[in-house]
Amino acid sequence: MSTHKAVVTVAVRAPLGLIDVPTVAPTGREVQVHVEWTASTPLDLHQNDGGLLVTHPQVLGDGIAGTITAAGADAKNLAVGDKVFGFAFRENKQKAYQDFATVPETTLGKIPAGFSMQEATTLPNNTVTIFHAVTKDLGLPLEWPRPSSASPHAETPILIWGGASSCGQYALQILSHWGYKNLLTTASKKHHDYLKSIGARHTFDYHDADVASQILKAAPHVPYVLDCIASQQGSLARIAEFAQAGTVVAALLPVIIRDATDDVAPEYSMDTQGVVKWADGVEARGVRTHFYEDDAFFKEHLQSTVVPELLATGVVKPNKQRIVEGATLLERAQEAMNLLRRKEASAERLVWRVSDLKL
DSSP: OOEEEEEEOOSTTOOOEEEEEEOOOOOTTEEEEEEEEEEOOHHHHHHHHHOTTOOSSOBOOOEEEEEEEEEOTTOOSOOTTOEEEEEOOSSGGGOSSBSEEEEEGGGEEEOOTTOOHHHHTTSHHHHHHHHHIIIIISOOOOOSSOOSSOOTTTTSOEEEESTTSHHHHHHHHHHHHTTOOOEEEEOOGGGHHHHHHTTOSEEEOTTSTTHHHHHHHHOSOOOEEEESSOBIIIIIHHHTTTOOTTOEEEEESSEEEEOOOSSSOOEEESOTTTSSOOOTTOEEEEEOGGGGGGSHHIIIIIIIIIHHHHHHTTSSOOOOEEEOOOSSHHHHHHHHHHHHHTTOOSSSEEEEEOOOOOO
16 A cells, blocks of 8 residues: 655654555545645644544644545545545544545535635634534524525624634624624734624623623623633633523633643643533533534535535635745644644634645
């Protein structure tokens, strides 16, 4: 079997490694992708520095943009030469930090005309996260195609904590498109104008000591909260200041008890209900995006049809990109990891070229 290069975790908090892995031929509805671009995510840091759900060596990355180089016999939507983007994660052969990934075709969509791979790779993992979190954890509908009638929750207050994050930006755009109009969000003040332009009705600076009272003044009861930060003290404890009986809080796991730094190891929890003191009747749920395929429609159509259509029609705009440079695949991956650890990207995605192969 032929092999190719892949970036892997070596040990907790160790520098990343580069190894040879098998180049797996696609079967059934699988396709093989020459991985040309990816966007790093906090999960990469959680896995490398915290060992979260990892058996070393673990190939990293779940956001893929590239070109189809082979297709299984039963593939029906994609063909060799298609430019694609998507979110895949289940096995090492599907991961993004390698020359070639072999993935189910349902985890990919064709990149619409007029968009670069660098732009497209900012979408898949976080748009999927929003659809899963909103429908599964908050219990709000996002029917496809979008209903022409007004949403029964059009004026229901929904708070996005961390609106300038990648997930926060996509949450505002997606919810706004589906007719949810009373969207509140927190972010640094410098991002407020942009967040209002993509759907936020009310914006709040999470640095303000009285942010909870500001939120309650705008909406005396907030029944739905999507926490895109999931920090014990940085977000959940602040949300607990205003959450009341009947509030559902969906936090993107893991909950960060202590952030990773160059000198300090991170600490995580998967217990959203127990990490802070909630008022009686508040339900705090942990969002686990990797289970989105439990929804049969999402499994077949979310990445292949819905996300490409939303991008093509301008419903969602790619996140701003910060291109991470480096002479090799390993150098670029390590630099992106370092930038994640140091929190040196704000309201932008760390995007970098993966394969050095010229096909």
